[in-house]
Amino acid sequence: MALQVLVVDDEPLARARLRALLADCREPEAVAAAEAGTAAQALALAQHQRFDVALLDIHMPGADGMQLACALRALPEPPRVVFVTAHAEHAVRAFEIDAVDYLTKPVRLERLQAALQKTQRVAQLRSAPEHDSAPDWLLITERHRTLRVPLAEVLYLKAELKYITVRTADASHLLDGSLNQLEERHGGRFLRIHRSTLVARNAIRALVRHQDPDEGEGWAVQLAGLDEALPVSRRQLAAVRAALGEPR
DSSP: OOEEEEEEOSOHHHHHHHHHHHHHOOSSOEEEEEEESSHHHHHHHHHHSOOSEEEEOSOOSSSOHHHHHHHHHTSSSOOEEEEEESOGGGHHHHHHTTOSEEEESSOOHHHHHHHHHHHHHHHHHHTSOTTSOOOSEEEEEETTEEEEEEGGGEEEEEEETTEEEEEESSOEEEEOSOHHHHHHHHTTTEEEEETTEEEEGGGEEEEEEEEETTTEEEEEEEETTOOOEEEEOGGGHHHHHHHHTOOO
């Protein structure tokens, strides 16, 4: 069946452009099931109709696309979110709120199809039966090869723009995915130390004072086998101390 897509943009021409691109999509097939010019209109539609994907502009009158994405996540069956905007500077924040993809205008058909394919992969991951055990490896495609990287070798996972850096003692790899989903599936193995970083619990060796050029003095963890220190957010500091076994 074709993906049911909600198109949200305050510019009628932009909505028409997305409708035309969706009509040309073949793998996967998609249909513009509804459209809205404001976040309020879009949320009202999503509360009464199920959508597989929401294509959201960011700058709109009233609530913006970021606020709409957060509101959609609270629905019983939220659509997967893909941002479509002329502004590239919001990409980091978009992936922090678990957007599947971030497209910049003018959107090409091939890029839109790739984003929709990603939403299908995300849906398949989330619909896997809860009793299925998560694999003990990550499947990574790099250039002309596909790798299985054992989770036991992964020291940290760090969200950076549209990809996740998978760091082992010997190499770094790029993974196309969501940090939040990895945390859901492998939270027993990895600990969140920052909104963008998960570290292997058994690799944590020390919590040290750290000077961050943007945030000033704070804390960072040191991992076995790595020289770099990874910043710890204030919110996650207590969890890191607990993982180290520090007394309360």
